[in-house]
Amino acid sequence: MCGTARSGCIAGVIEIENVSKRRGRVTVLDGVSFVARPGRVTGFIGPNGAGKSSTLRILLGLDHAQEGRALVDGSPFTALRRPLTCVGAVLDGSGAHRSRTGRAHLRWVAASNGLSRRRVEEVIELAGLESAANKRVRGYSLGMGRRLGLAAALLGDPGVLVLDEPFNGLDAGGVRWVRELVRTRARAGGTVLLSSHLMSELAEIVDDVVVISGGRIAARGTLDTVTGEHGSLEDAYFALTSS
Amino acid sequence: MRLVWVELCKLLRLPSARAGVALGVLCAPAIAAVSAPSERSAAVDVAFLELTFGVIGAILLGVVAVSSEYRDDGEDSASTRQIVASLTAVPSRMRFLAAKAAALSLTVATTAMLATVIMLTMLAGTGEDLGPGVVGRGVGLIVYWVLTALIAFGITLLTRNGVVPLVVLLLNSSVISFTYLLSRVVPAANYFPDLAGPHMFLRRSPTGVEIGPVTGGLVMLGWTVVLLAVGAFRFQRSDA
Numbered sequence A: 001m002c003g004t005a006r007s008g009c010i011a012g013v014i015e016i017e018n019v020s021k022r023r024g025r026v027t028v029l030d031g032v033s034f035v036a037r038p039g040r041v042t043g044f045i046g047p048n049g050a051g052k053s054s055t056l057r058i059l060l061g062l063d064h065a066q067e068g069r070a071l072v073d074g075s076p077f078t079a080l081r082r083p084l085t086c087v088g089a090v091l092d093g094s095g096a097h098r099s100r101t102g103r104a105h106l107r108w109v110a111a112s113n114g115l116s117r118r119r120v121e122e123v124i125e126l127a128g129l130e131s132a133a134n135k136r137v138r139g140y141s142l143g144m145g146r147r148l149g150l151a152a153a154l155l156g157d158p159g160v161l162v163l164d165e166p167f168n169g170l171d172a173g174g175v176r177w178v179r180e181l182v183r184t185r186a187r188a189g190g191t192v193l194l195s196s197h198l199m200s201e202l203a204e205i206v207d208d209v210v211v212i213s214g215g216r217i218a219a220r221g222t223l224d225t226v227t228g229e230h231g232s233l234e235d236a237y238f239a240l241t242s243s
Numbered sequence B: 001m002r003l004v005w006v007e008l009c010k011l012l013r014l015p016s017a018r019a020g021v022a023l024g025v026l027c028a029p030a031i032a033a034v035s036a037p038s039e040r041s042a043a044v045d046v047a048f049l050e051l052t053f054g055v056i057g058a059i060l061l062g063v064v065a066v067s068s069e070y071r072d073d074g075e076d077s078a079s080t081r082q083i084v085a086s087l088t089a090v091p092s093r094m095r096f097l098a099a100k101a102a103a104l105s106l107t108v109a110t111t112a113m114l115a116t117v118i119m120l121t122m123l124a125g126t127g128e129d130l131g132p133g134v135v136g137r138g139v140g141l142i143v144y145w146v147l148t149a150l151i152a153f154g155i156t157l158l159t160r161n162g163v164v165p166l167v168v169l170l171l172n173s174s175v176i177s178f179t180y181l182l183s184r185v186v187p188a189a190n191y192f193p194d195l196a197g198p199h200m201f202l203r204r205s206p207t208g209v210e211i212g213p214v215t216g217g218l219v220m221l222g223w224t225v226v227l228l229a230v231g232a233f234r235f236q237r238s239d240a
Helices: A052-059 A102-112 A117-126 A142-154 A172-187 A199-203 A223-230 A233-242 B002-012 B015-034 B043-053 B055-070 B082-089 B093-125 B134-159 B163-173 B178-185 B187-191 B193-200 B213-237
Strands: A014-023 A026-036 A041-045 A067-072 A087-090 A160-164 A191-196 A208-213 A216-222
Touching (some): A014 A052, A026 A052, A026 A067, A026 A208, A026 A216, A041 A199, A052 A067, A052 A160, A052 A191, A087 A142, A102 A117, A102 A142, A102 B082, A117 A142, A142 A160, A160 A172, A172 A191, A191 A199, A199 A233, A208 A223, A216 A223, A223 A233, B002 B015, B002 B055, B002 B093, B015 B043, B015 B055, B015 B093, B043 B055, B043 B134, B055 B093, B055 B134, B055 B163, B082 B093, B093 B134, B093 B213, B134 B163, B134 B193, B134 B213, B163 B178, B178 B187, B178 B193, B187 B193, B193 B213
Parallel strands (some): A041 A191, A041 A208, A160 A191
Antiparallel strands (some): A014 A026, A014 A067, A208 A216
């Protein structure tokens, strides 16, 4: 086992293997399996409540699955000692406490993984947060919160990006920035797994698609195979998730 | 050590935690300034009794250390639950929790030490005799504050929301002590942590039941360990 006490990812393969989760009597996920590969953008799509966020939370060790495994390069995320150098994640927003400044938030996140303050300044610039960095997060717009979350995810320059609904709340400039970021990362050999319900945004940037509906995988494959004879990703999505 | 430092920075940058430190340091001297000197007890005993109330600062720190992780400002806010950021940065929950408890203990111990030193210096300045064993009593007080903060920490791990533990614990240690009232009826209530613990530094028992300083400390430690263990178990097992 090489997965404990190591930093960085070697390949950056995300494997979700037969994951099932129940909350009380409600089955949230039922045998969910898929793989997100390096050098590709994998779009994880489905209606609200289909299980996208739950799957990503299980991948990051925030929620526990009753069955199955979620692995990054063969080990669970929770076994990583400096996870930010391997996986950068943005789940529901920035994760910053309202009375902290954006810069203070990034500084503690960086320090927890032994990353430098210089890197904090770099990601502030990268995310376009220069003018907001010294303001308290409670005064941020939703879009600025998103940018702050992404800045934190990029701190460790990770090979894997996991983004839950990254376009929510972003303005046009933000959407464009995320789109380019995601493409650039994948082109450089990184793994990008992103969930969304915005088909038009996704169709332009994804290589692979995983469709989830009612906690089950409805389809998975390359953009072309999933789109198939449906004509567009959007048509395929509605055909696959309405049944 | 790195994680303890990170948790210290996280805690001490919160306005409510700073308020906890200020309360802890200033509470006892403030009470001493407004209360009339008692003729029936030695001044140093009164000073330690007043220092007991400063524990509300420790309670605030213990609660806020956990509740700040779970604060959620709703969907329209840029600020979301910090626990998600914390556990994606430090996925080992027990390492995270241990670092947090260590940072809390350090903060509270320093606060308690400052409060004790200020109080006793004020007292010595008036020419009072601090009496034998004052250092031991001071240490006992610091231990009492730290264990109280850890109990608040453990309870908040169970509730996640800070309001209930804050109201119950603060009321109990300031306005009206439920455990004290109970101890008038049921003698076993003297072994509640907030009643057993002060025997570490109070010479005369407020309830009339005598418990030695070491026994009092051990009883309180037992409560702390159990509540921390239950809180940590819940934190480890449940979804963040």
